[in-house]
Amino acid sequence: MTETSTPRRAVPLWIQIVIWIFLVGLLAIVAVELSRRQQGTVQPGEVIDDFALTFYSGYELDGKTEIKFSDLRGKVVVLNFWASWCKPCEQEAAELQQAWTEYEPTGEVVFLGVDYVDTETDARVYLKKFGITYANGADLATKISQYFRIKGVPETYFVDKDGVLRFVQVGPFVSIHQIRAQIDPLLK
Amino acid sequence: MSKRRLSNTQYAILFTLLATLFATLSVALAQGPTPTDDEVNKIAKKLYCPVCENTPLDVCPTEACRQWREQIREMLSEGKTEDEIIQYFIDTYGVRASGDPPNKVASYLIPAVAILAGTALLLRALQMWKKPKMAESTVPAKEAKHVHQDEYFNRLEEELKKRK
Numbered sequence: 508m509t510e511t512s513t514p515r516r517a518v519p520l521w522i523q524i525v526i527w528i529f530l531v532g533l534l535a536i537v538a539v540e541l542s543r544r545q546q547g548t549v550q551p552g553e554v555i556d557d558f559a560l561t562f563y564s565g566y567e568l569d570g571k572t573e574i575k576f577s578d579l580r581g582k583v584v585v586l587n588f589w590a591s592w593c594k595p596c597e598q599e600a601a602e603l604q605q606a607w608t609e610y611e612p613t614g615e616v617v618f619l620g621v622d623y624v625d626t627e628t629d630a631r632v633y634l635k636k637f638g639i640t641y642a643n644g645a646d647l648a649t650k651i652s653q654y655f656r657i658k659g660v661p662e663t664y665f666v667d668k669d670g671v672l673r674f675v676q677v678g679p680f681v682s683i684h685q686i687r688a689q690i691d692p693l694l695k
Numbered sequence: 696m697s698k699r700r701l702s703n704t705q706y707a708i709l710f711t712l713l714a715t716l717f718a719t720l721s722v723a724l725a726q727g728p729t730p731t732d733d734e735v736n737k738i739a740k741k742l743y744c745p746v747c748e749n750t751p752l753d754v755c756p757t758e759a760c761r762q763w764r765e766q767i768r769e770m771l772s773e774g775k776t777e778d779e780i781i782q783y784f785i786d787t788y789g790v791r792a793s794g795d796p797p798n799k800v801a802s803y804l805i806p807a808v809a810i811l812a813g814t815a816l817l818l819r820a821l822q823m824w825k826k827p828k829m830a831e832s833t834v835p836a837k838e839a840k841h842v843h844q845d846e847y848f849n850r851l852e853e854e855l856k857k858r859k
Contacts, residue, residue: 518819526812533809592746592758624745624759626766626787648789649745 537634549664553672559650560644562617563627566634568617568642579672583616583693584666584684588646588657590625596661599679600637603663604647606639606686615668615694621646638694665689730771738767738777741782743794 510571519622549555557577568574580641587603589596603618610616620643622630627645632644646652663676701709739753739760746759753764763784770780784792 526816529808529812533805536805590759591764627763628766628769629762645787647787648785648791649791653789 510522510639514556520521544564545629548658548662548675548677549654549672551672555664555666555672556654556668557605560621560642560651561624561647562644563630563634565641566620566639566641568619573644574642580670581668582614582667583690583691584664584667585616585618586621586655586656587618588623588652588660588662588663589633590623590660592625593623593660595679597633597637598681599661600639600685602680602686604637604639605639605683606690609683609687610690611641613694616690618642619660620644621651622655623652624649665693667693728772730768734771735764735768738780739764740770741777741794742792743779744787745788 524603532624555576557571557575559575561573562568564572584662585603585606588601605666607618610618618641620639620641622643622645630643632647633639655662657679661676661679663680665673665674665676667673676685676689678687729736736753740751742752742763743749744752744755744757745763746757747755750760752760767780770783781793805812
């Protein structure tokens with residue numbers, strides 16, 4: 508029996524290049540995703556992109572069943588993410604409604620409730636229980652919460668008249684003063 | 696035996712009662728029987744909790760999941776099919792409710808190609824570790840042994856010469 512050895516065949520250069528490009532690309536994707544996950548919510552100073560919100564019947568905004576966020580330019584927007592299954596949301600529900608009652612007559616402030624992964628039946632029970640009257644709608648396909656990269660509910664975003672995010676409240680408000688403290692400077 | 700005739704008020708009450716009974720029966724028949732937990736869970740196990748990641752809906756203890764299961768029960772009693780219910784959840788809560796990745800092509804293709812590329816690189820590395828000794832010569836193994844021995848003797852002689 509004779510044992511022969513053959514000379515080494517080099518892998519073609521183009522294959523090596525393709526493999527390396529692919530591996531570097533894969534690492535880049537992983538890095539971007541990791542970075543995105545650690546980014547946290549949308550940060551103050553960022554201009555909020557346009558999105559649509561469809562309201563629950565009986566909780567429309569100025570009679571409109573759906574609005575685009577860009578339609579609200581020129582007004583201060585208080586965007587509150589909540590859910591009927593969220594106990595901390597109940598802690599701030601009364602404060603938010605009270606604040607809305609105070610600012611609604613000015614016509615310069617809009618409160619929007621965004622109901623996160625909830626059922627409409629339970630959402631309606633919640634809205635009725637806390638006597639909420641400001642506009643509310645479901646976060647359909649969680650598109651809005653994904654854009655804002657919310658970490659949970661409740662979270663509230665204060666957007667100025669130019670559509671720039673000014674403050675993010677993570678967790679419930681403990682008093683109405685906290686809400687006033689964010690809205691009043693944006694009205695000046 | 697005296698016959699008693701119903702007054703107009705009594706007729707009105709009787710009519711109202713019958714109408715209410717008819718309406719209730721109609722609603723009950725239209726909704727069908729209340730779906731059992733097994734029927735609800737059969738669909739729930741194909742959906743995922745919106746709050747806790749990677750937890751199937753049928754075993755999730757959170758309030759959000761309980762509400763979702765009730766939603767399934769309600770839709771089943773309305774006569775919706777399994778596909779319609781799952782599609783409703785995807786439309787309302789996003790694709791993650793179904794457990795499917797948002798971008799199927801990228802999610803399946805990238806790992807597959809990565810595994811293939813990794814395997815190819817590993818095989819290549821193993822070849823590189825094995826081949827160098829064999830690649831030095833193309834002579835048959837028996838002869839190669841002699842060649843190696845000759846080389847050894849030659850080097851040994853050279854070393855000895857140097858020392859002299």
